[in-house]
Amino acid sequence: MGACVGLVPQPYDSGESQVDQGISKQGNRRVRALLIEMAWTWLRYQPGSALTQWFNQRTQGTGPNRRARRIAIVAVARRLVIALWRYLKHGVIPEGAQMKPL
Incomplete structure (x- = not known):
């Protein structure tokens, strides 16, 4: 699913x-x-x-480094789209998510 929206790393192979x-x-x-x-x-x-x-742990020691946060948010977006696809396909709620009652 992440590959469909272009949120996966692009490999570079040389030798x-x-x-x-x-x-x-x-x-x-x-x-x-x-x-x-x-x-x-x-x-x-x-x-x-x-x-x-995961995001907070990953960016905890970066301080004012905004680049690290922007890189990590792309990973969160990829993981989120996969988690939401699982929710739509199989009904699995993302771990720790709070759902509002209807």
Whole structure:
């Protein structure tokens, strides 16, 4: 699912060197931007979820380094789109997510 929207690392292979570059950007640009905004919203409104805790642990020692936070939010967006696909397909609620009663 992450590959469909262009939120996976693009591999670079040369000889014995194998490095992951930035995101592939193969999907729709607007969908990618919307998913990244959705990831920021997820962090704000789901502070107890596993994704938010992972983001906080990952960016804890970066201080004012905004680049590290922007890189990590792309990973959160990719994980979030996969988690939401699982929710739609199989009914599995993302770990730690708070659902409002209807």
